[in-house]
Amino acid sequence: MPAPAEKLVLEPSRSRVGIICPWWLAFFLATMMSVGGHLLIKSGLNSIDEVSLHGTFSTRLGVDLSQPAVLGGLLIYGLGTFFWMVSLAQQELSFLYPLTSVNYILIVVASALFFHETITLRRCGGVILIVVGVVLMNRVSGSRRR
Numbered sequence: 001m002p003a004p005a006e007k008l009v010l011e012p013s014r015s016r017v018g019i020i021c022p023w024w025l026a027f028f029l030a031t032m033m034s035v036g037g038h039l040l041i042k043s044g045l046n047s048i049d050e051v052s053l054h055g056t057f058s059t060r061l062g063v064d065l066s067q068p069a070v071l072g073g074l075l076i077y078g079l080g081t082f083f084w085m086v087s088l089a090q091q092e093l094s095f096l097y098p099l100t101s102v103n104y105i106l107i108v109v110a111s112a113l114f115f116h117e118t119i120t121l122r123r124c125g126g127v128i129l130i131v132v133g134v135v136l137m138n139r140v141s142g143s144r145r146r
Helices: 023-046 057-065 068-088 093-099 102-115 121-138
Strands: none
Touching: 023 068, 023 093, 023 102, 057 068, 068 093, 093 121, 102 121
8 A cells, every 4th residue: 555645734944044134124124125116116207208108118118217216126126025035935925925015004105205195085094904904814813822
């Protein structure tokens, strides 16, 4: 009789904890770089004149990528992806991914501050619902606390 197949269990590697930086620091850096990268990209795109917006895809892409703020934003966002991978190697995806919703809050606040975007009551309510959902998802039940 053949031996029963082993059950595949995907768990984060605990041996990687502490490599480069702890998960929470890597997560913080990933979050800040993601938000910062998006803000720089938006700033660069805002600086493009209206005439450049009407062209072929390749022309538009060339114009977009010629903006230093767009390139800087993409570079920072890419570096943030590296830190996301560091934190992901140390924690469960189902735990970390909902935490990325903090990006929504930071982007909404930064958009109002830096780009003078109007934050409606409906938009604010949506962000609050997201935050409540994250809190509920990550709340430890009484039986799991022990």
